[in-house]
Amino acid sequence: MQKITLWHNPRCSKSREAMSILEQKECDVEVVKYLEVQPDVATIKEVLKKLELSTARDLMRTKEDIYKELNLKEVDNEEKLIEAMATHHKLIERPIIIKGSKAIIGRPTSIIEEFLDT
Numbered sequence: 001m002q003k004i005t006l007w008h009n010p011r012c013s014k015s016r017e018a019m020s021i022l023e024q025k026e027c028d029v030e031v032v033k034y035l036e037v038q039p040d041v042a043t044i045k046e047v048l049k050k051l052e053l054s055t056a057r058d059l060m061r062t063k064e065d066i067y068k069e070l071n072l073k074e075v076d077n078e079e080k081l082i083e084a085m086a087t088h089h090k091l092i093e094r095p096i097i098i099k100g101s102k103a104i105i106g107r108p109t110s111i112i113e114e115f116l117d118t
Contacts, residue, residue: 004116007034007047007096018095018106025116034089034096041086047096048082050103056081059105060091067091 004027009015022029032039039047044059053059056078060067066088067073075081085091095106097115106112 002099003028003030005030005032005098007032007039007092007094007098009033009035009094012094014107014109015095017109018097018112021109021112022097022116025113027116034092034094038089039086039092041082044082044085044092047098047103050098050101051096051105052102056085059093060085061093064090 004022006015006018006022006029008019008031010033019029019031044056048056048059051059057072060072060081062073070084070088072081072084072091075084093105093107097104097106097112099115102115102118104111104115106115
């Protein structure tokens with residue numbers, strides 16, 4: 001089976017669920033604790049491309065206090081949104097499952113198995 005990368009926050013129930021699914025499927029998983037590793041702008045852009053999202057905001061946790069504090073709702077500049085995620089990793093949605101050149105945000109977690117089987 002192809003190597004899977006999981007951007008993981010062990011404190012998040014959905015992220016733990018994703019980890020459990022990957023373990024049950026006996027995937028070869030590289031776990032990236034993105035709150036500790038702190039992905040840079042280039043890495044976030046690479047993941048955005050794999051996610052095929054229409055905007056960087058789709059990767060953001062818009063209910064986080066830091067999102068409101070930075071007034072990111074008013075920001076339309078993609079570079080600034082990506083820079084905000086690179087600076088404040090808590091803004092990055094989770095879990096992210098990466099397989100080759102594709103990735104998904106594993107919410108709801110029910111989409112993970114289908115993604116793994118493609």
